[in-house]
Amino acid sequence: MDKSNFYDDVYQVVRLIPKGRVTSYGAIAEYLGTKGSSRMVGYAMGASGTAQPPVPAHRVVNRNGLLSGKIHFGGDTMEQLLESEGISVEDNQVQNFKQLFWDPSAELL
DNA sequence: TACTTGACAAAAG
């Protein structure tokens, strides 16, 4: 598919994240082939708020498993969503992050 | 076209 925008690609991958799993911005960026654009992934998420269908941005965290984007969700919306999927969150950080981590480059293979 | 901004990542102390 030509015309594929960077943002659109990001949304596609994020929507592929299985429920109850999480991934990092860098993992998505790497999967897209733009490893250095990890920041752009998060930046794209900012626009995901108006994207349709909605993107499960709450399943995307930084490399530390920290909910770096909960601020943009407003309040503790992000935490609630994660807890709702069976993911334990403490101190803005995903517990068992290493276990819940979902790598598109490996799992989605 | 140039400068600024970011929901990041990796390295160093």
Next chain:
DNA sequence: CCTTTTGCCAAGT
């Protein structure tokens, strides 16, 4: 694990 510094790159102005 924490803090600071550096690099990254696309979008908006």
